[in-house]
Amino acid sequence: MKDLTAGPIAKNILQMAVPIAAGMIFQTLYILIDLYFVAGLGGAAIAGVGAAANFMFLVFALTQVLGVGTVALISQAVGRKDQANATLIFNQSLVLSATWAAITLVCGYAVGASYMQALGADVATALAGTRYLYWFLPSLGLQFALVVMSSALRGTGIVQPAMIVQVLTVILNAVLAPVLIAGWGTGHPMGVAGAGLASSLAVAVGVVLMAMYFHRLEKYVAFDVGAWRPQLAIWSRLLRIGLPAGGEFALMFMYLVVIYGRIRPFGPDAQAGFGIGQRLMQSLFLPVMAVAFATAPIVGQNFAAGKFLRVRETFLRAILIGSCIMVAITIFCHSAGAWAVRAFTANPAVSSVGTQFLLVISWNFLATGIVFTCSAVFQGLGHTMPAVLSSASRLVSFVVPALWLASSPQFQLVQLWYVSVASVTLQALFSLWLVRREFRKRLPIVPPSAASPAASPPTASPPTASPPTASQ
Numbered sequence: 168m169k170d171l172t173a174g175p176i177a178k179n180i181l182q183m184a185v186p187i188a189a190g191m192i193f194q195t196l197y198i199l200i201d202l203y204f205v206a207g208l209g210g211a212a213i214a215g216v217g218a219a220a221n222f223m224f225l226v227f228a229l230t231q232v233l234g235v236g237t238v239a240l241i242s243q244a245v246g247r248k249d250q251a252n253a254t255l256i257f258n259q260s261l262v263l264s265a266t267w268a269a270i271t272l273v274c275g276y277a278v279g280a281s282y283m284q285a286l287g288a289d290v291a292t293a294l295a296g297t298r299y300l301y302w303f304l305p306s307l308g309l310q311f312a313l314v315v316m317s318s319a320l321r322g323t324g325i326v327q328p329a330m331i332v333q334v335l336t337v338i339l340n341a342v343l344a345p346v347l348i349a350g351w352g353t354g355h356p357m358g359v360a361g362a363g364l365a366s367s368l369a370v371a372v373g374v375v376l377m378a379m380y381f382h383r384l385e386k387y388v389a390f391d392v393g394a395w396r397p398q399l400a401i402w403s404r405l406l407r408i409g410l411p412a413g414g415e416f417a418l419m420f421m422y423l424v425v426i427y428g429r430i431r432p433f434g435p436d437a438q439a440g441f442g443i444g445q446r447l448m449q450s451l452f453l454p455v456m457a458v459a460f461a462t463a464p465i466v467g468q469n470f471a472a473g474k475f476l477r478v479r480e481t482f483l484r485a486i487l488i489g490s491c492i493m494v495a496i497t498i499f500c501h502s503a504g505a506w507a508v509r510a511f512t513a514n515p516a517v518s519s520v521g522t523q524f525l526l527v528i529s530w531n532f533l534a535t536g537i538v539f540t541c542s543a544v545f546q547g548l549g550h551t552m553p554a555v556l557s558s559a560s561r562l563v564s565f566v567v568p569a570l571w572l573a574s575s576p577q578f579q580l581v582q583l584w585y586v587s588v589a590s591v592t593l594q595a596l597f598s599l600w601l602v603r604r605e606f607r608k609r610l611p612i613v614p615p616s617a618a619s620p621a622a623s624p625p626t627a628s629p630p631t632a633s634p635p636t637a638s639q
Contacts, residue, residue, distance in 0.1 A: 169324025171468040172246060176477060177484045180461050184488075186330040187321075188457035204348040205362050206511050208295075212359050213512070214435040215295030217442020218427055219283060222275070222300060226307040229267055233260055233311060234318040235463075236409030239549045241322030241388065242464040246471030250387060257319040258394035259401040264311035271311070275304040292435045295359050302363030306370040313370065316377045319388050322464050328384075332376045340369035411551035425566050429573045429583060437580060440520025443511050447504075447521070448528060451496045455489045455536045459543035466547025475610040478547070482602065485540045493536035500529035520580065527584035534595035541598035548609060553601040560597050565590040 171179050205212050237260045244253040283296040317329040345351040347361030357364065381390055423445075430437050462485040469477040504525035508518050542554040568586045572578050 183461035211291035214438035219296035219300040230314040232409035236405035237318040242467030243471035246468040257388040268308040299359040305367040336373035411555040436516040444521040444524035459539040462543040463546040489536040531591035537595040561594040
């Protein structure tokens with residue numbers, strides 16, 4: 168366990184963000200490695216894998232529920248120095264993760280084919296996406312356990328073990344991908360199905376490694392079979408905090424479904440170009456997402472310890488660090504975006520769509536970084552409904568204009584990207600206002616001399632971080 172209520176805040180953020188970023192960068196290589204080898208199978212394969220991979224946003228919405236709830240409650244338990252409660256929350260999160268994993272697998276295999284038929288630009292794209300998704304689903308089910316274990320460690324201020332496991336699993340995926348996709352050494356290429364299987368096998372190994380770490384090395388939170396009996400009161404606390412955060416990813420899934428639906432008439436090459444651009448964008452976002460991931464437990468521990476000035480300072484420092492990163496990424500997209508897209512495809516039509524997407528969409532990167540940081544603050548405070556309101560505002564400001572533009576005979580894809588830039592900018596401004604409102608309600612302004620480590624949160628904002636009542 169690491170005490171995040173003391174020491175320089177910027178140093179705490181960077182010390183946690185660097186290994187988180189390293190792990191996330193290796194984690195996203197799953198997608199890039201698959202994309203690289205799948206690209207050799209043709210445009211339909213790229214488009215199919217890209218559309219199928221969007222299904223993981225729906226699953227990530229569920230894993231986010233558990234991850235955010237676990238980080239918030241465990242970080243606040245650590246801030247209160249309540250180890251027993253932290254361990255209980257961890258074990259209850261594991262039980263809930265196993266239940267949701269089973270439901271995900273059943274539903275995924277039941278609706279996967281219909282989902283791809285609805286989004287695929289043609290029969291070949293839908294078939295490729297379905298084959299990939301069926302082999303990729305086990306990795307999505309296993310993500311629940313992996314996210315809970317990683318989130319529990321992050322809530323205690325420990326991030327290195329999860330990073331190491333992610334690196335090892337990505338290396339395994341890099342080895343398996345060419346063997347299973349292209350048939351290197353076996354002479355039996357599985358195509359897009361091999362891409363999904365490689366990811367599933369690698370994630371399975373990652374879960375085993377994390378379980379071994381908790382069993383042998385972790386001291387603050389640990390497996391406790393006696394704590395596996397479902398406790399609905401704890402599940403309610405986890406869901407009360409996590410469900411709004413999961414709603415953010417669910418809205419992102421809807422956002423991507425709308426985009427793929429509007430792109431569908433332009434054919435598989437357009438869907439493939441967007442898929443490449445979208446994956447590259449997600450990869451470029453990882454450093455600032457790491458800053459946000461580091462911000463949440465720092466806010467949580469300091470909020471529970473009553474150190475409200477440090478909560479405010481954490482937010483400001485994270486905004487500054489994230490903004491610097493996003494400006495650098497924007498410059499990269501304008502100077503080397505075309506080169507990055509061409510690394511994954513030699514098809515001029517696919518490359519054109521992907522490059523244009525990156526060039527335009529990069530103008531919202533700074534605003535996106537602000538949204539990530541605000542969302543992390545809501546998670547640390549244990550009140551994530553404002554983050555859902557923020558995401559919902561984006562969905563409304565994007566979907567309505569997108570549907571209106573798509574109905575025009577002169578509709579072009581670039582118009583979607585400009586609407587997205589405008590909608591994210593509005594979302595960032597709304598998120599900043601929501602953070603300011605939460606700070607006024609939950610963090611009393613006290614002079615530095617009055618702040619002390621022994622200070623306790625006011626009764627209006629209890630350490631359990633339940634949602635505010637009407638009186639608040």
